[in-house]
Amino acid sequence: MNSKNVLLIFNKKIMYKPLIYRLARDFDVVFNVLEAKILPKLEGRLILELRGTEESINGSIEYLVREGVTVETLVNRIVRDDERCINCGACTSVCRVDALSIDRATMEVKFDHEKCVACGLCKIACPVGAMSGASIDLD
Amino acid sequence: MGDVEIKKSYEEINQKIREGRAVVVTAEEMPEIVKKEGVDGAFKKVDVVTTGTFSAMCSSGAFINIGHTKPRIKASKIWLNNVEAYGGIAAVDCYIGATQVQDDDPLNRVHPGKFKYGGGHVIEDLIAGKRVRLTASGYGTDCYPLKEHEAMITINDLRNAIMFNPRNAYQNYNCAVNCSRKTIYTYMGILKPDMANATYSTSGQLSPLLNDPFYWTIGTGTRIFLCGAAGSVVWHGTQHAPDCKRGANGIPCEGAGTLAVMGDMKQMDPRYVRGASFTGYGCSIMIGIGIPIPIINEDMAYFTGQSDRDLPCQVYDYGNETPYGIGKPLGEVTYAELKTGKIELMGKTIDASPLSSYPMAKKIALELKEWIMKGFTIGVPQTPLPTVPYKKGTAG
Numbered sequence: 001m002n003s004k005n006v007l008l009i010f011n012k013k014i015m016y017k018p019l020i021y022r023l024a025r026d027f028d029v030v031f032n033v034l035e036a037k038i039l040p041k042l043e044g045r046l047i048l049e050l051r052g053t054e055e056s057i058n059g060s061i062e063y064l065v066r067e068g069v070t071v072e073t074l075v076n077r078i079v080r081d082d083e084r085c086i087n088c089g090a091c092t093s094v095c096r097v098d099a100l101s102i103d104r105a106t107m108e109v110k111f112d113h114e115k116c117v118a119c120g121l122c123k124i125a126c127p128v129g130a131m132s133g134a135s136i137d138l139d
Numbered sequence: 140m141g142d143v144e145i146k147k148s149y150e151e152i153n154q155k156i157r158e159g160r161a162v163v164v165t166a167e168e169m170p171e172i173v174k175k176e177g178v179d180g181a182f183k184k185v186d187v188v189t190t191g192t193f194s195a196m197c198s199s200g201a202f203i204n205i206g207h208t209k210p211r212i213k214a215s216k217i218w219l220n221n222v223e224a225y226g227g228i229a230a231v232d233c234y235i236g237a238t239q240v241q242d243d244d245p246l247n248r249v250h251p252g253k254f255k256y257g258g259g260h261v262i263e264d265l266i267a268g269k270r271v272r273l274t275a276s277g278y279g280t281d282c283y284p285l286k287e288h289e290a291m292i293t294i295n296d297l298r299n300a301i302m303f304n305p306r307n308a309y310q311n312y313n314c315a316v317n318c319s320r321k322t323i324y325t326y327m328g329i330l331k332p333d334m335a336n337a338t339y340s341t342s343g344q345l346s347p348l349l350n351d352p353f354y355w356t357i358g359t360g361t362r363i364f365l366c367g368a369a370g371s372v373v374w375h376g377t378q379h380a381p382d383c384k385r386g387a388n389g390i391p392c393e394g395a396g397t398l399a400v401m402g403d404m405k406q407m408d409p410r411y412v413r414g415a416s417f418t419g420y421g422c423s424i425m426i427g428i429g430i431p432i433p434i435i436n437e438d439m440a441y442f443t444g445q446s447d448r449d450l451p452c453q454v455y456d457y458g459n460e461t462p463y464g465i466g467k468p469l470g471e472v473t474y475a476e477l478k479t480g481k482i483e484l485m486g487k488t489i490d491a492s493p494l495s496s497y498p499m500a501k502k503i504a505l506e507l508k509e510w511i512m513k514g515f516t517i518g519v520p521q522t523p524l525p526t527v528p529y530k531k532g533t534a535g
Binding site: 084086087088089090092093094102104106107108121124125127128129 | 193194195251255328329331336338413414415416417418423425478479480490492493494495496497498499
């Protein structure tokens with residue numbers, strides 16, 4: 001089972017069109033809504049975790065693009081400077097999807113890029129400026 | 140310190156260090172040794188326990204002598220990368236404080252401010268050998284005619300760069316939560332409303348002063364690891380408070396002792412120092428400190444043998460109480476609990492995260508252990524730090 005976090009942007013022409021249910025029905029993809037924001041009559045933004053085979057995930061993304069949805073992959077949007085990071089753990093208190101977490105055996109901070117939803121809160125929390133990249137809310 | 144029994148002398152320990160025979164362990168390894176061999180056995184076996192901490196430590200800074208210019212300047216105002224250093228000391232001496240921000244910093248005008256660059260960053264850049272813009276101005280005198288001076292410099296161009304931190308290595312510290320209804324941005328990090336998270340900032344069992352709770356072996360002249368260089372304890376730190384509440388094991392339950400420390404920035408290693416920016420709070424610096432604890436008697440073996448589960452920490456409300464100087468601890472937790480990432484408080488399970496780097500603290504304790512095994516001797520404390528008597532086995 002593969003997993004991928006994506007940001008979907010629905011422009012105002014398609015923002016009220018029912019599309020997401022077809023990911024489950026036609027592509028057998030399990031979707032998990034991580035965040036949703038609707039700016040009435042402007043656009044809708046949805047962060048989904050897609051789970052399924054690589055083929056089904058890719059197929060569902062292609063389908064959404066065909067329907068006019070802008071799809072952005074979130075993995076690797078936020079990066080960590082491992083030389084600068086001192087493994088304090090400040091970022092783990094704000095990371096809402098546990099992409100940043102502490103290995104309790106070593107107390108080192110692990111960064112799971114696949115789980116990241118690029119919210120950018122870690123950039124605000126990190127005291128040493130180790131986190132960078134364009135977040136979806138703040139940049 | 141006067142009535143503390145020294146059963147293994149500094150001379151004896153240093154002789155062993157010089158001969159490469161000293162048994163040195165870290166404060167993380169010591170609890171296991173005490174558990175296995177007992178306090179007496181551990182005292183006989185171990186000569187030195189090394190400690191470490193790496194955390195934001197406000198009340199840090201550096202004395203800098205920029206060297207005389209030609210013609211000479213009495214630099215009453217000095218800036219390094221647009222961060223002002225206090226110049227009212229002498230012609231070309233100044234003190235740069237870790238929390239000073241750049242002159243044009245927007246501060247908290249748009250809350251929470253970012254505080255991207257300050258005195259701590261200048262100190263880090265100097266230690267890392269980076270080029271820094273020096274600006275100075277004076278009013279001109281017969282002996283110091285120059286009024287303006289500007290140059291790009293590195294630490295090598297400075298006559299002296301001496302780190303002097305009036306308060307470091309806090310012996311224990313608060314755990315912070317936020318009982319208010321809005322997110323707050325503090326020196327304890329970002330605290331979400333309704334006690335949604337907790338932060339703490341001590342290396343627990345590795346913390347220098349928690350391993351010598353009554354400062355029997357630490358005083359003026361104690362040689363330490365300071366940001367990768369050999370530094371020194373020079374006095375008790377500001378706000379040093381030995382008479383705080385202590386547990387039955389004598390260990391402070393809350394912030395207590397502090398240290399003033401000093402070291403040569405030209406010898407320091409940039410891996411062990413970081414300029415820091417706390418969103419909404421300001422600039423600071425993260426400092427790495429390691430202190431060797433000589434095991435002079437059985438009690439010192441007992442103290443250094445305490446582990447995270449024996450070390451208490453008080454939880455305070457930074458939303459409605461602590462900023463106003465009111466309120467009591469909401470509860471007490473141990474460092475062992477904090478390190479699991481979850482604490483129980485007032486019937487609620489709360490995510491806890493550190494601000495102090497345990498992996499760096501451990502690295503420092505290990506590096507200091509290496510130093511001692513290669514001949515770094517223990518400094519005999521000359522002026523003891525103010526302390527209180529140890530009443531064995533009584534709550535304090």
